[in-house]
Amino acid sequence: MIINPSIFRAYDIRGIYPKDLTAKGVLAIARAFLVLYPGLKKVVVSHDTRQSSPRLAKAIAKGLKEAGREVIFLGIAPDPLFYFAILNLGFDGGIMVSGSHNPPEYNGLMLHVRNKGDLIGRDLEKIRQIALQDRKPTKTGEGKITLLDPTSDYIDYVTQRIKLKKPLKIVVDSGNGAMGYLPAKVFQRLGCQVFTLYGEFDGSFPYHLPDPYERKNRLAAKREVLKKKFDLGFVFDGDGDRVAAIDNQGRSVGGDFCFLMLARQALQKKKGSIVHDMRVSQAFLDEMKERKVKTYFCVSHHTAIIEKIKKVKAIFGGEVTLHFLFPQDYYLCDEALFASLKLAEIASSQKDFAAYIDTLPRCQSSPEVFIPCPDREKFKIIRNLQNYLRENHYKFIDIDGARISFPHGWALARAANTSPYVKCRFEGDTPEHLIEVEKEALEIFKKVGLPVTKKTLKELGL
Numbered sequence: 001m002i003i004n005p006s007i008f009r010a011y012d013i014r015g016i017y018p019k020d021l022t023a024k025g026v027l028a029i030a031r032a033f034l035v036l037y038p039g040l041k042k043v044v045v046s047h048d049t050r051q052s053s054p055r056l057a058k059a060i061a062k063g064l065k066e067a068g069r070e071v072i073f074l075g076i077a078p079d080p081l082f083y084f085a086i087l088n089l090g091f092d093g094g095i096m097v098s099g100s101h102n103p104p105e106y107n108g109l110m111l112h113v114r115n116k117g118d119l120i121g122r123d124l125e126k127i128r129q130i131a132l133q134d135r136k137p138t139k140t141g142e143g144k145i146t147l148l149d150p151t152s153d154y155i156d157y158v159t160q161r162i163k164l165k166k167p168l169k170i171v172v173d174s175g176n177g178a179m180g181y182l183p184a185k186v187f188q189r190l191g192c193q194v195f196t197l198y199g200e201f202d203g204s205f206p207y208h209l210p211d212p213y214e215r216k217n218r219l220a221a222k223r224e225v226l227k228k229k230f231d232l233g234f235v236f237d238g239d240g241d242r243v244a245a246i247d248n249q250g251r252s253v254g255g256d257f258c259f260l261m262l263a264r265q266a267l268q269k270k271k272g273s274i275v276h277d278m279r280v281s282q283a284f285l286d287e288m289k290e291r292k293v294k295t296y297f298c299v300s301h302h303t304a305i306i307e308k309i310k311k312v313k314a315i316f317g318g319e320v321t322l323h324f325l326f327p328q329d330y331y332l333c334d335e336a337l338f339a340s341l342k343l344a345e346i347a348s349s350q351k352d353f354a355a356y357i358d359t360l361p362r363c364q365s366s367p368e369v370f371i372p373c374p375d376r377e378k379f380k381i382i383r384n385l386q387n388y389l390r391e392n393h394y395k396f397i398d399i400d401g402a403r404i405s406f407p408h409g410w411a412l413a414r415a416a417n418t419s420p421y422v423k424c425r426f427e428g429d430t431p432e433h434l435i436e437v438e439k440e441a442l443e444i445f446k447k448v449g450l451p452v453t454k455k456t457l458k459e460l461g462l
Helices: 023-036 053-066 079-087 121-132 151-159 182-189 215-228 255-269 282-290 302-312 336-348 353-358 375-391 431-447 454-459
Strands: 013-016 042-047 070-076 093-097 106-113 144-147 169-173 193-197 232-236 243-246 274-276 295-297 316-319 323-325 369-372 402-406 409-415 421-428
Touching: 023 053, 023 093, 023 106, 023 121, 042 053, 042 079, 053 070, 053 093, 053 106, 053 144, 070 079, 079 093, 079 106, 079 151, 079 336, 106 121, 151 182, 151 336, 169 182, 169 215, 182 193, 182 336, 193 215, 215 232, 215 243, 232 336, 243 336, 255 274, 255 282, 255 316, 255 323, 255 336, 274 302, 282 295, 302 316, 302 323, 323 336, 336 353, 369 454, 375 402, 375 409, 375 421, 375 431, 402 431, 409 431, 421 431
Parallel strands: 042 070, 042 093, 070 144, 169 193, 169 232, 274 295, 274 316
Antiparallel strands: 013 106, 093 106, 232 243, 316 323, 369 421, 402 409, 409 421
């Protein structure tokens, strides 16, 4: 078998190279992509900096060419350039080879169809079935590979949509990922002074993993902001779909705060609804209720968020795990560089960015806790949890896992989309209420079979 079926997950294709993901395997997947969508004539192919990525991307490009398609080959390019090439330059779709924020041995594929979006769910299941059968697409002519660098057009496009009240001094940490020096070029065009950490492409990630959600991966940027007395810092992930912000005091700006600030910014332009994931803070929901703004819970994945934004015609959406979408200002795609530009707009309008952040409403939140749980068990446990909550008359939201309401806070448990974990988060009105919520929720989780360990209790400080 040239493909490990387990690499196909609900929202992406991901595995370990070469154990799960091989050149022959991605070739079969690329062919299946064309079988499912035979109208794709011009297909963008790009990849991140991982050491396995060039080989996988070249195998895909060769297979598409042999099927008579024109391959628009970007080489190393982050999500911002990948999506821009498809959505602005009018190509039919694309395949991005990337392991995103995962360790170096991982890799994956993202399949995108213009006017549809990233393939998820049933489409990925169809791709899996076709690829396992190794079905070949119909050849449509003589294929070719065209090299393209859309950087210049991209910089022109995004900088025309951003207005900074004043130039900023910014630290950028690209983590040796595909973002490289692209953020510096964009911010410099806007008149900013930029210092880039780890802008060189290196798929071994020698300094830290390209995951800005992890605190330790933000430390280098924090040090540089303080050392150089800069206004702002940004830490990007390996393919450029997530960004963490650092304020002028060297503090991480939490995803909840970023989400609230960006929502306020969107509402200044136009009144409308907002789509968010299950982890959003009650402080955000309370402010939106006070403003009479309609909000929608959604499954925690950018493709699901995009679909919901389109359905309800929302003006802003995203996830507090550092994914943000701007339907009023840009294409609906998971694009971290544009998100950093919108955050820079906010910072540039403030005399003191950190002081503004300190005025934001807040609750007491736990870190997101990952409880190990085999893929074959995690969804069953979540169903057991939902059934238990219904039978015992708890108030909860079941759109993605279960977000349980308590008198002074809430708790969330949901199956991870891409890894063998159940992800949990807790929030309380006060530190004391947070502890109460954590204890009560964990007792419920244990009753339905979730393996709460001493490590989990330690992470929560219990």
